[in-house]
Amino acid sequence: MWWSVALARTKQRWLPALVIPFALAMAVLFGSVQAGATVSLPPRTADEILAMIARTEVRALSGTVQQTAELGLPEVPTAGPGIAPGAASALELLTGSHTARVYVDGPLKARLQIMDRMAERDVVLNGGDAWFYNSADNSATHLTAPAPSVADVRESLPAKPGPDAPSDMPVREIPTPESMASHFLAAIDDSTEVSVGESSSVAGRSAYRLSLHPRSTETLVDSIAIDVDSETGVPLGVEVRAKGQAEPAYSLAFTELDLSTPDAALFEFTPPPGATVTETAVPAKPVPTMPAPEDAPTLRHPVITGAGWDSVIALPAGSAPAELTSNPQLSQALQPVAGGRAVTTSLMSVLILDDGRVYAGMVPLERLQSAAAQ
Amino acid sequence: MKEPVRSDPAIETHGLVKRFGHRSAVDGIDLAVPRGTVFGFLGPNGSGKTTTIRVLLGLASANSGDISVLGKAMPQALASVLPDVGALVEGPGFYPFLSGTGNLMRLDAADRHAPSSTRRHRVDDALERVGLSHAAGKKVRAYSLGMKQRLGLANALLRPRELLVLDEPTNGLDPQGTREVRSLVRSLAAGGTTVFVSSHLLAEVEQMCTHVGVMSAGRLVAQGPLDELRAAGQAHVLVHTPDVERAAHVLSRLGLVPGDAPGTGSPWGTTAVLGTGLDGLEPEAIVAALVADGVRVRGFTVENASLEERFVSLTGEGFDVVG
Amino acid sequence: MSAETAASRNAGAPRQGKGWALLGSELSVLFRRLRTWAMLTALAAVPILIAVAVKLSSRPTTPGRGPLFLDRITQNGLFVAVTALVVCVPLFLPLTVGVVAGDTIAGEANLGTLRYLLLAPAGRIRLLLVKYAGAVAFCCAATATVTASGALAGVVLFPVGPVTLLSGDTISVGESAWRSLLIAAYITVSLLGLSAIGLLISTFTDVPVGAMAATIVFSVVSQVLDNLPQLEWLHPWLFSHHWLGFADLLRQPVSWTSFGDNAILQAGYIAVCGALAYAKFSNKDVLS
Ligand SMILES: Nc1ncnc2c1ncn2[C@@H]1O[C@H](COP(=O)(O)OP(=O)(O)OP(=O)(O)O)[C@@H](O)[C@H]1O
Ligand SMILES: [Mg+2]
Numbered sequence: 007m008w009w010s011v012a013l014a015r016t017k018q019r020w021l022p023a024l025v026i027p028f029a030l031a032m033a034v035l036f037g038s039v040q041a042g043a044t045v046s047l048p049p050r051t052a053d054e055i056l057a058m059i060a061r062t063e064v065r066a067l068s069g070t071v072q073q074t075a076e077l078g079l080p081e082v083p084t085a086g087p088g089i090a091p092g093a094a095s096a097l098e099l100l101t102g103s104h105t106a107r108v109y110v111d112g113p114l115k116a117r118l119q120i121m122d123r124m125a126e127r128d129v130v131l132n133g134g135d136a137w138f139y140n141s142a143d144n145s146a147t148h149l150t151a152p153a154p155s156v157a158d159v160r161e162s163l164p165a166k167p168g169p170d171a172p173s174d175m176p177v178r179e180i181p182t183p184e185s186m187a188s189h190f191l192a193a194i195d196d197s198t199e200v201s202v203g204e205s206s207s208v209a210g211r212s213a214y215r216l217s218l219h220p221r222s223t224e225t226l227v228d229s230i231a232i233d234v235d236s237e238t239g240v241p242l243g244v245e246v247r248a249k250g251q252a253e254p255a256y257s258l259a260f261t262e263l264d265l266s267t268p269d270a271a272l273f274e275f276t277p278p279p280g281a282t283v284t285e286t287a288v289p290a291k292p293v294p295t296m297p298a299p300e301d302a303p304t305l306r307h308p309v310i311t312g313a314g315w316d317s318v319i320a321l322p323a324g325s326a327p328a329e330l331t332s333n334p335q336l337s338q339a340l341q342p343v344a345g346g347r348a349v350t351t352s353l354m355s356v357l358i359l360d361d362g363r364v365y366a367g368m369v370p371l372e373r374l375q376s377a378a379a380q
Numbered sequence: 381m382k383e384p385v386r387s388d389p390a391i392e393t394h395g396l397v398k399r400f401g402h403r404s405a406v407d408g409i410d411l412a413v414p415r416g417t418v419f420g421f422l423g424p425n426g427s428g429k430t431t432t433i434r435v436l437l438g439l440a441s442a443n444s445g446d447i448s449v450l451g452k453a454m455p456q457a458l459a460s461v462l463p464d465v466g467a468l469v470e471g472p473g474f475y476p477f478l479s480g481t482g483n484l485m486r487l488d489a490a491d492r493h494a495p496s497s498t499r500r501h502r503v504d505d506a507l508e509r510v511g512l513s514h515a516a517g518k519k520v521r522a523y524s525l526g527m528k529q530r531l532g533l534a535n536a537l538l539r540p541r542e543l544l545v546l547d548e549p550t551n552g553l554d555p556q557g558t559r560e561v562r563s564l565v566r567s568l569a570a571g572g573t574t575v576f577v578s579s580h581l582l583a584e585v586e587q588m589c590t591h592v593g594v595m596s597a598g599r600l601v602a603q604g605p606l607d608e609l610r611a612a613g614q615a616h617v618l619v620h621t622p623d624v625e626r627a628a629h630v631l632s633r634l635g636l637v638p639g640d641a642p643g644t645g646s647p648w649g650t651t652a653v654l655g656t657g658l659d660g661l662e663p664e665a666i667v668a669a670l671v672a673d674g675v676r677v678r679g680f681t682v683e684n685a686s687l688e689e690r691f692v693s694l695t696g697e698g699f700d701v702v703g
Numbered sequence: 704m705s706a707e708t709a710a711s712r713n714a715g716a717p718r719q720g721k722g723w724a725l726l727g728s729e730l731s732v733l734f735r736r737l738r739t740w741a742m743l744t745a746l747a748a749v750p751i752l753i754a755v756a757v758k759l760s761s762r763p764t765t766p767g768r769g770p771l772f773l774d775r776i777t778q779n780g781l782f783v784a785v786t787a788l789v790v791c792v793p794l795f796l797p798l799t800v801g802v803v804a805g806d807t808i809a810g811e812a813n814l815g816t817l818r819y820l821l822l823a824p825a826g827r828i829r830l831l832l833v834k835y836a837g838a839v840a841f842c843c844a845a846t847a848t849v850t851a852s853g854a855l856a857g858v859v860l861f862p863v864g865p866v867t868l869l870s871g872d873t874i875s876v877g878e879s880a881w882r883s884l885l886i887a888a889y890i891t892v893s894l895l896g897l898s899a900i901g902l903l904i905s906t907f908t909d910v911p912v913g914a915m916a917a918t919i920v921f922s923v924v925s926q927v928l929d930n931l932p933q934l935e936w937l938h939p940w941l942f943s944h945h946w947l948g949f950a951d952l953l954r955q956p957v958s959w960t961s962f963g964d965n966a967i968l969q970a971g972y973i974a975v976c977g978a979l980a981y982a983k984f985s986n987k988d989v990l991s
Contacts, residue, residue: 020982020986021982026974027979107954119870119954121958123950125869126869141870144774269956275872276873277871278872439988440990458824462822462823465822469819471815473815473816474814486728487816487819490819490824491823491824491825492724492826
């Protein structure tokens, strides 16, 4: 019949309009399913995986790490088109998503590149030299210290100085999954239940998943998962889940990883012409503005009450830096509570009393308040 | 190689329907255009001529019906048929910022089968044929309406064609241009090209066409050879005389129907009487009867049926467009 | 006779060409238009304006204020091109590409040439492809114009020397020319999705101005949505999402992730919009 032919022709012509978007949707779906697919690996016990991590012989790597934080903090306006990112405050790294490239060659050579939009912050460690470079304002800081280790320098990264952030305000920069994992693994004790989860694929490598569950019911932390490369034992990703939150509260994982030795030229840093260079001989131990449990060793006279996951860190009066309240972006995150202010996130709480005492912990705010009341 | 004489029509449709929304612009027409003819496609404004042409050439799709052009089913065989068809559809369309030559070069380049080696030559030839050689380098922006129309015709003539479809080709042309088009069409037809011309200029169609189809409100109300269509109309006599009443009396006695003649009178200041229904009557017998009754006959003409009358009788007297 | 004409066509004219002539003709029509030249001239003026303004201004630019690298132009003229591209990407380039892509089919329909192209016959799919190729050629020309004019203005007005990358490393002038080309290529790729959207819209209307405006509005809306944190889930799917990601080409070593992601995203837009445009156009009644 003429009309069925006409209809068939019309249908035929509209076919690609349906088929191509459908095929693309399927490809996207399949791709995301594939990414989350479990991989089959010979079974290992938790102790064996822990031993793998300890025994890892990887000394050099280059890779890209992605950090995502869903802590429930207010979103800080990040750099838009044409806006230099220096204006963003210290909080910026604790919200949203950040990507960084990491190059490591042995314990003395490392480079971290935080890839901001249209800008970059670099940390270059080479033996006794440490360079911090911020492309937003073309400033470089040179630290000379008797052979600082990668971990030491990571603790003392300078802030991205900008109009709002005083240049001496320290910021916690993106660490590697490896260093994050070692923090948590070091804290494993009786209060933590360690188990082996389903293995998965991270940065294109098959990985065992180590799960840490706090035995305590008081803490905000629900679980911590560490993905360990099945071949080399390098931690590839860390994921922290908070109670009552579907998405991970914090995750840090390689998206790309190459275990060959990076180009040596990467660790040779010469400040570019025109950059403002600051020379510092001894790295001053900074006071973190966002105390986190892993900061404990660097704090001044901290008092720790409680044990394991429930522990509360208390700082004596006068500890709270003045910028904390004067900085508009920081004060935005602070909510007024009885006798002071507090920051509550899905993983931890910080209580800053009017007298300057600071309490922090991976526990609900009420526990901090009761600790402060004692 | 001797090609058998093609007897299949150049254009043939069966029950062709094209609707715009709920309105049928073309309402089930069965068109048959024999090969080698000059086919006049007539119809009042809005009767569906241009729409039919668009559907025939695959610019618009039919809602139903079969079409074959040059013996091939359309629109399936569009790609193989169109190179043999030259067309001017609803006026010319050109890039105002290109010259006449530039426009034709572009349209010729669009046909992947058109040899590029002869392109320039063919373009110049076509411009020559429509008398545009002198304005070939001018930007089309600076062309007059008639010049654009000529350029449109040149585009249809870029390559040897088996079928020419011309939608109101003489629109906007000066008398010389109109004559030129007429002779062009005749010479093309003499060369074996089938020409399908849509028009509402009846005089033009009468002079040019061998076959005619008449559209009215989306329907094809008549089609066939021009003479057949005209013969279906009635011949009439025109009498120039000062004795109008007596003449009318004589004519009606002879079985003719007298009426007012068109026009305001004869060169002698007389009024004419029109008689229709000239069945079997010899004209000289009429004159004899008139003279015998003392009618002063100053002029006498026998007129064959005109296409205009036939057209009006087929499509109605009303001036308003059927919409 | 008709038999004769058909025979002479078959014999005399070798059935040649895959139809590149139409592409050539499309490009020549596009680049012979005054409008195209006006747009390219306007784009070329952007880096010149920036360079002259910086040159004439007595106040040194504060680092971190204004578009990327604005403060470094005085030290190194090679930054003019990059700064100009940063300025052009959000609005000027989409504007000009929107005009060209929105005009593809609707412009021909408006002039009445669409029916004659189809009657030639150009073939609907072929015409669509050639039109898209024309829009792509314009994308290349537009980014190349900004880059070239920026490089020229920079070299003429400012000293030229090794270029500092975002990572703080310095590269030679030759290497920086290579990176500029990469950035131009990146931005060209960025504009391909928008061109496909313009082509699609253009098949839906006979009014070119409408199609152009709609295309430009799309590019603005996409960028606005990309800046709304509430719609984070949508961001990776917006065609403008990676538009400013060319900064990754200014890192040491070059990070190709953005380039790849951008190319895949734009290819997706081309496939989807192309399929829809094909479906719409091959069914379209050409009544203009
Ligand atoms: N694009 C359109 N949308 C809706 N209706 C249309 C369209 N084009 C034509 N029509 C309708 O179709 C009918 C036939 O129009 P068409 O143009 O075929 O007439 P035509 O015979 O060519 O008239 P003319 O002698 O004035 O050129 C008219 O009633 C017209 O209103
Ligand atoms: Mg018409």
